[in-house]
Amino acid sequence: MANMSPKKAVMPHQPAEVRNKNFDEVALGYTAQIAKEEAERCLDCRHKPCVDGCPVRIDIPRFIKQIREGDEERAYRILSLSTSLPAVCGRVCPQESQCEQRCVRGLKGEPVAIGRLERYVADRHNEKAKVWPDPIASNGHKVAIIGSGPSGLSCAGDLARMGYEVTIFEALHTPGGVLVYGIPEFRLPKAIVEKEIKGLTALGVKIETNSVVGKLISVDELFEEGFEAVYIATGAGLPRFMNIPGENLKGVYSANEFLTRINLMKAYLPDSDTPLRPAKHVAVVGGGNVAMDAARCAKRLGAEVTVVYRRGLEEMPARKEEIDHAMEEGIVFKTLCNPTEILGDEHKNVMGMTCVEMELGQPDESGRRRPVVKEGSEFTLEVDAVIMSIGTSPNPLIRTTTPGLDTDRRGCIITDRRGQTSREGVFAGGDAVSGAATVILAMGAGKTAAAAIHEYIQSK
Numbered sequence: 001m002a003n004m005s006p007k008k009a010v011m012p013h014q015p016a017e018v019r020n021k022n023f024d025e026v027a028l029g030y031t032a033q034i035a036k037e038e039a040e041r042c043l044d045c046r047h048k049p050c051v052d053g054c055p056v057r058i059d060i061p062r063f064i065k066q067i068r069e070g071d072e073e074r075a076y077r078i079l080s081l082s083t084s085l086p087a088v089c090g091r092v093c094p095q096e097s098q099c100e101q102r103c104v105r106g107l108k109g110e111p112v113a114i115g116r117l118e119r120y121v122a123d124r125h126n127e128k129a130k131v132w133p134d135p136i137a138s139n140g141h142k143v144a145i146i147g148s149g150p151s152g153l154s155c156a157g158d159l160a161r162m163g164y165e166v167t168i169f170e171a172l173h174t175p176g177g178v179l180v181y182g183i184p185e186f187r188l189p190k191a192i193v194e195k196e197i198k199g200l201t202a203l204g205v206k207i208e209t210n211s212v213v214g215k216l217i218s219v220d221e222l223f224e225e226g227f228e229a230v231y232i233a234t235g236a237g238l239p240r241f242m243n244i245p246g247e248n249l250k251g252v253y254s255a256n257e258f259l260t261r262i263n264l265m266k267a268y269l270p271d272s273d274t275p276l277r278p279a280k281h282v283a284v285v286g287g288g289n290v291a292m293d294a295a296r297c298a299k300r301l302g303a304e305v306t307v308v309y310r311r312g313l314e315e316m317p318a319r320k321e322e323i324d325h326a327m328e329e330g331i332v333f334k335t336l337c338n339p340t341e342i343l344g345d346e347h348k349n350v351m352g353m354t355c356v357e358m359e360l361g362q363p364d365e366s367g368r369r370r371p372v373v374k375e376g377s378e379f380t381l382e383v384d385a386v387i388m389s390i391g392t393s394p395n396p397l398i399r400t401t402t403p404g405l406d407t408d409r410r411g412c413i414i415t416d417r418r419g420q421t422s423r424e425g426v427f428a429g430g431d432a433v434s435g436a437a438t439v440i441l442a443m444g445a446g447k448t449a450a451a452a453i454h455e456y457i458q459s460k
Contacts, residue, residue: 149177
């Protein structure tokens with residue numbers, strides 16, 4: 001019998017006053033009983049509108065039905081037909097604007113907690129998994145993938161299951177891309193990423209770390225080594241700055257640098273080789289998910305943290321869940337506010353930040369109301385560190401070392417809808433094509449490109 005509760009089953013969490021002092025996972029996950037109760041809220045709609053909202057088209061009602069029937073392993077197998085990273089997606093995908101937005105239960109209450117159920121199924125599988133899948137027999141064709149983030153991993157998984165010999169070239173010393181350097185441990189434990197990647201390597205995917213394509217080897221040289229197609233999945237990791245006075249002071253970070261040092265290099269540990277400068281008052285400039293991650297990390301390092309955003313709270317692009325968690329953890333939000341200068345002392349240390357108040361004017365080209373400065377509203381925030389989180393763009397290395405690869409004015413690689421670039425045999429997807437977006441959209445691009453690469457190679 002369906003559970004007609006209008007509310008999702010509550011996700012257990014660490015208390016805010018405890019979790020803002022540690023890097024352990026905030027959300028604790030559903031129990032078997034809670035998962036079954038939530039699964040019973042699904043109406044198993046005939047037309048499956050939730051599937052249309054999923055970039056990788058998971059058969060959502062079908063996997064949820066298996067939870068109701070107590071067959072979690074079968075639910076996992078259904079998930080695995082569409083996604084290579086279910087434990088990751090269940091944690092970091094913006095389901096509220098994708099699959100859950102289409103859920104019929106959301107018309108008169110809250111939608112089914114699809115993401116939480118996906119996480120539950122993946123975690124239960126990973127807890128029990130003792131034997132990794134056997135490698136797939138090779139079909140004799142080789143594909144190179146540049147970048148081991150979600151798009152590269154998704155493409156690699158699909159191609160490996162079709163029998164391709166896949167090698168991923170990763171610039172950093174640890175595979176996972178933004179999943180390991182960008183998303184904090186308290187949102188996505190790195191052990192989960194490692195386990196998902198181990199499942200791919202068990203299928204036969206090879207990963208070469210410390211391999212900077214464009215420096216150590218070129219795209220053309222990959223073809224010379226026998227790869228028949230190349231998929232560029234290098235993300236958008238080049239940070240942007242405001243170009244205001246004082247951005248070169250000690251204590252000013254890009255969110256990318258700050259989060260990489262926290263997540264990948266464990267700068268929060270007492271014996272870290274790359275410790276961050278101690279800071280009592282931190283300002284995070286920006287309002288996206290990356291800004292929330294940076295702010296919550298800074299809070300866990302013991303600082304008082306203020307998020308500075310030039311539009312209002314309702315216009316903030318971060319997930320509502322992340323904003324709510326940040327507020328619960330004691331982070332202050334100064335909206336309708338924009339920095340104009342970062343102030344320093346004689347030693348070039350950050351000492352404060354001059355800001356102006358803003359008000360919303362007419363909509364800009366994005367459809368959002370453009371913020372304009374309030375006259376005479378200048379004030380100074382007392383801070384000793386500033387984290388800039390105002391967006392990123394693709395690294396220019398690949399486009400400047402690959403002749404004939406067309407890019408747009410933002411530096412994003414131009415492709416057709418299936419990921420084919422202007423170079424024969426070269427495909428691209430994820431943030432390298434779209435600019436900074438979500439994990440699941442990058443994975444969807446990886447799946448689309450895998451199908452296109454298969455068709456390309458088989459037609460040669």
